[in-house]
Amino acid sequence: MPPKVAVKPLPKRGGLLAGVSDNLAALMIGIKYFLNPKRFSIYYPKEYPELRKGYRGFIILNKQKCISCAACARICPSAAMKMIRVPVPHPKEPEKTVMKQFPVINYQRCIFCGYCVDICPTEALYHVNYHDIVYENLAEMFWDLDTFQKEPEYPTAEEGIPVRLMIHEEYGLLKVPAREKQG
């Protein structure tokens, strides 16, 4: 025996007055937001979203902590990270040099997944909280060992003011300046 079909009653259609009042309410909402929009779009180069600590932006190497385990190069899903061999002074006999492996990164391939930072046993890799940087040619996106140790310049922060989106009871999202104005 098939299961009994439960018939839901259709929601009652409003009459003419309900239709008129609904349309008027919609118009009033439209006019309210038209007069006081409280936009949450970010005027990008003038304003920029300030991202929190822990945002997966550019990856920087702290060379002193690196133990050459190559875990980062092995975990990298897009093969952006490679190990290179670099001569470094021997730890006990300073006049000798030994070859040691360090990671370098190719930002043409990097997908900013952060696996390398997560797997690094000595926290030698870390993120900075921005990733909107433009390069003029592709060759600049290969980072050698020296570039990999410096945090890149962030021109957006010099031109724009940081803003942050916060949740508001009435408006849902609201755009507020991220920091107090200085001076």
Place this chain on the structure above:
Amino acid sequence: MSVLDTVASLIFYPPIWQLLILGFGGALVVAMVAVWFERKAAARVQRRIGPYWASPRLGGLMHLMADMLRYAFQQVVIPRTVDFWPFIAAPIFGMALSILPFAVTPLTSNPNFWPLPPALMEYSLLVALAITTLPPIFIIVSGWAANNPFTIIGGVREAFIILSYELIAILSLFAPAVAVGSLNIVDIVQAQGLVKWFIVLNPLAFLAAILAVAMSTSAFPFEIPESEPEVVAGPFTEYSGILYALNMGGAYMRRFVFGLLISLMFLGGWYPIVPGEGFILGYALPSLVVVVKAVVVVLAISFLRAIYGRYRLDQALDMAWRLVLPLTLAGILLALVEAYLGIF
């Protein structure tokens, strides 16, 4: 008579001046402002920015200029499968017929500045309304000639929408003529005077007229023939470049024409200014008042994009035949009662 005089007399020859210079040029500017306002208003209500970076001080108005230039110089791609001559001719004829009602719409009561001789102005409302019914035919033609499922569906939708709005548009704009007892636009505006505007005396017909204009120019709750998520661009899917601009601009031109008619019929025309003698008092100021009222109507209809979704075709037809047509007939009845009471 020098060449300059000839050129000047040709430019200021009333039909050419009113139809081409004021009609086409002015309507182009109004269409640009209407498109810009539509985008900015929708963005404001949805708390976005809209066009901005092209000219931040003007609020992105130059963006529309760039759009227009792009349409003007884009390559016109004509697919091999289309029916060539109707495909080319339909947007051109549609645009020409869209701006033709300017040639019979008086913008002042001074007979020196009427676009037609006074004897021909007797039936100006009838002629203007008759011409406004023609351009949709060319939308259907362009949909059929493009020979593509999307365009044909769009054309059929346009045909359904025409069936529903045409009667409402004509009857609702006739209500003031019924009350006044004249088909001359100038007589109707003069009868309204300073206070007896038909938006107050006959709000039913005014509401019906606004709804009919929204339907006829595919303003938002009735943007059914060229609804983007369903049929790509409706009848205009295969068009590109200047032909597409003519097609899309035609809708805004018709919206402006209907706006002019509504501002003359319902909003008191050139009042509160009483036209006098001379160019400034007799033509420039009154026509400016009429155009400003028309632009307000156009922008109000464009504002609906920000708040409404899109009706289904059957919902729009249902609303038009079961709700708006009785509203229009009630408006006509109200006009008859007013004529019987002798308000005018």
